[in-house]
Every structure is written in C-alpha cells, then in structure tokens.
Amino acid sequence: MPIKGSRVRSAVMWNALRGVLDRIAPEAGQSDVVDVGGGTGGFAVPLAELGHRVTVVDANPDALAALERRAAESGVSVRAVQGDAVDLPDLLGPDAADLVLCHSVLEYVDDPGAAMAALAGTVRPGGSVSVLVAGQVAAALHRALSGHFDDARMVLTGTSGRWGEGDRMPRRFTRETLSELVRGSGLRVAELHGVRIFADLVPNGLQEGDAGSADALLALESVAAVHPVLRDLATQLHLVADRLPSAEGLGGRPPRGSKP
Ligand SMILES: C[S@@+](CC[C@H](N)C(=O)[O-])C[C@H]1O[C@@H](n2cnc3c(N)ncnc32)[C@H](O)[C@@H]1O
Known part of the structure; x- marks a missing residue:
C-alpha cells in the first residue's frame, strides 16, 4: 500500500522511537513512558497500544480529557496528570520513566532549561529522553x-x-541550541534526526502522484534525516538523549524547587 503524506511526515519519528524502545526494552517488554505535554495522545495512545505503561503530563485539562476519550476508544489505558513540565519531579517522583517524550513543547514553556532539567530528573539511569522541536x-x-x-x-x-x-x-531551535540545552541538563546527546526535510518542501501532488512516489520520498527522508547537512534543514529536529547508567548525578541545572 502506498504511504500517504502524513505518514511520510511522521515515519522518521516513529522509526527513531522504535529504535529507542528496542534498546531500552530489547525483549519487547513493557516500558514506563512519560509523555510531557502529550496533549491529546498522538504519541501516547499508539505507545500504549504497543503495550507500554504510559503517563501523559500536560498543562491543559481539555487536552487530557480528549486524551482519555481517545485512549478509551482505542481500548487502552493511559494515565493523565495535569501539571507543568517543570513540576515533573513533584508530580511523578524521580527516575519515574524508562523513556520520557517531550514533543513540540519546549517551544512553548516559560523556561526551557528548567523544563529540560525536570525531564532529565524523570528518566531513570540507562533510559532515554526524546525531544522534538521546531527547526x-x-x-x-x-x-x-x-x-x-x-x-x-x-x-x-x-x-x-x-x-x-x-x-x-x-x-525555535537549531541543532546547536537544542544540543546545548540537552547537555546543560546532564544528559548525553545520542542521536539527532531531521524530521520532514523534503516532505514539507515538495508539493503534495508530487508526493502522492503515483503509487511509488510516497514510498520513494520516505526512503529519501530516512537517508536525509541523518545527513550531516540536510538534517539541519528539517521542519522539526528530533533528539534522543541518554541518561548514563552510572550512579553519577546529573550534571545540569537542578529541577525547580529541588534543594541545592
Ligand atoms: C503542540 S502540542 C504537542 C502535543 C503532543 N506532544 C504532540 O506532539 O502531538 C503542545 C502541548 O504542550 C502542552 N504544554 C505547553 N506548555 C506546557 C507546560 N509548561 N507544561 C506541560 N504541558 C505544556 C500543551 O497543553 C499542549 O498539549
């Protein structure tokens, strides 16, 4: 079946997330996933459908209500917690997740450094944080x-x-400003992908013109996503950061409200 434009746009993201989940839970076991600013569940519900234990923390109660409806319609359970990203350690406690998502949120928060530190404190040693931002x-x-x-x-x-x-x-962010923000939280930058490089430049008619063109575009996007020059031109930058498994503390800024 040919791949439609919206799927081409999200395929690079999902491939990267599947890779992270395979690394964190290689036996296809359940992981604890926290989706910060997860909104109506565009990522949270599919992850719950894959069998993971998913919690969404979002500031907007209407989004959480829509998430709960969407999860119910899909027959899965997603925990919904209302709150601000910077309050994650108070809301969920430290080291609460194997994987923390923060997709299309750092553009909007008051203090991205404080939010990033809170994400870093929520992921367990050995776990990963997935950050998606506007380029x-x-x-x-x-x-x-x-x-x-x-x-x-x-x-x-x-x-x-x-x-x-x-x-x-x-x-918005560049590769440099995003990487600096992540490193400032004490996490290690593991991967950086460009998401939607050609997909947002090529007219829709050309993307879906014949059965093979969407598949060919997806193959092109997958190569361009990790190309050292082209990835910087992407509509969205996707960064995967790891919290090292050692007992070392996080080197970055402490989350808001934590003791020095
Ligand atoms: C553009 S939507 C992204 C939704 C989802 N992550 C996705 O990628 O489809 C931004 C979401 O972040 C939430 N948000 C914005 N600022 C926030 C904050 N400081 N703390 C928690 N959630 C926040 C909004 O309520 C909204 O649901």
Missing part, C-alpha cells in the same frame, strides 16, 4: 520560499528564531 533554519527557508524575505532574515538573526510579533511560535 529555526527550516522556518527561514519556508518563509523565503513563500516570498517573506524579511521574515526569513529575522528568523535567522533573532535569538528565538521568530519572525516578529505575527509569528505564533514562541521559539
């Missing part, structure tokens, strides 16, 4: 390709990667 370079590319050249310049020169007051995205 700054891609935003400049897309604004320029639609004729908004001043916007594109502002995205590239401003520190938060925005094109001004009309830009609804509070901040």
Whole structure:
C-alpha cells in the first residue's frame, strides 16, 4: 500500500522511537513512558497500544480529557496528570520513566532549561529522553520560499528564531541550541534526526502522484534525516538523549524547587 503524506511526515519519528524502545526494552517488554505535554495522545495512545505503561503530563485539562476519550476508544489505558513540565519531579517522583517524550513543547514553556532539567530528573539511569522541536533554519527557508524575505532574515538573526510579533511560535531551535540545552541538563546527546526535510518542501501532488512516489520520498527522508547537512534543514529536529547508567548525578541545572 502506498504511504500517504502524513505518514511520510511522521515515519522518521516513529522509526527513531522504535529504535529507542528496542534498546531500552530489547525483549519487547513493557516500558514506563512519560509523555510531557502529550496533549491529546498522538504519541501516547499508539505507545500504549504497543503495550507500554504510559503517563501523559500536560498543562491543559481539555487536552487530557480528549486524551482519555481517545485512549478509551482505542481500548487502552493511559494515565493523565495535569501539571507543568517543570513540576515533573513533584508530580511523578524521580527516575519515574524508562523513556520520557517531550514533543513540540519546549517551544512553548516559560523556561526551557528548567523544563529540560525536570525531564532529565524523570528518566531513570540507562533510559532515554526524546525531544522534538521546531527547526529555526527550516522556518527561514519556508518563509523565503513563500516570498517573506524579511521574515526569513529575522528568523535567522533573532535569538528565538521568530519572525516578529505575527509569528505564533514562541521559539525555535537549531541543532546547536537544542544540543546545548540537552547537555546543560546532564544528559548525553545520542542521536539527532531531521524530521520532514523534503516532505514539507515538495508539493503534495508530487508526493502522492503515483503509487511509488510516497514510498520513494520516505526512503529519501530516512537517508536525509541523518545527513550531516540536510538534517539541519528539517521542519522539526528530533533528539534522543541518554541518561548514563552510572550512579553519577546529573550534571545540569537542578529541577525547580529541588534543594541545592
Ligand atoms: C503542540 S502540542 C504537542 C502535543 C503532543 N506532544 C504532540 O506532539 O502531538 C503542545 C502541548 O504542550 C502542552 N504544554 C505547553 N506548555 C506546557 C507546560 N509548561 N507544561 C506541560 N504541558 C505544556 C500543551 O497543553 C499542549 O498539549
């Protein structure tokens, strides 16, 4: 069956997540997964369907209500906890998860460094954190390709990667700024993928033009995702970070409210 555009857009992400889960739970056993800012369960519900124990922490009670409905319709159980990302250690306790997801959230939080430290304190030694963020370079590319050249310049020169007051995205990241944020929390950067490189540049008509083109695009995306130049142009940057299995403490900033 040909792969439709939306699946091409998410395939790189899911391939990476499957790789992380295989590493964490090689015998296909259950893992404890915490999805921070998991919203209505776009990742949480499929992960629960795979058999993992999933908790979603989200600030928005309406999103959590929709998540609970979606989980019920899929016949799975997902724990929903209302709260802020920076309060994870208080909400769930330390070392609560084998895998922590934080997808499309760091763009919106008040203090990304504090949120990242909270994620790092929630993942167990030997576990991983999966972070997905909006890419700054891609935003400049897309604004320029639609004729908004001043916007594109502002995205590239401003520190938060925005094109001004009309830009609804509070901040974007480059490979460098994201990696620095993750390393500051004491985690080790393990993998970085570009998600949606060509898929967001090629018109939909070409992506689904014939039976083979979506499959060929997916194969291209998978190669480009880890290409040292092309991955930086992706609409989203996906980073997998590991908490080392040793007994060493996290070297980064302590979560909010923790004792020095
Ligand atoms: C763009 S949605 C992403 C949803 C989901 N992670 C996904 O990738 O489909 C952002 C989510 O983050 C949540 N959020 C924003 N700021 C948050 C914070 N400080 N703490 C917890 N959740 C937050 C929002 O309520 C929303 O559900």
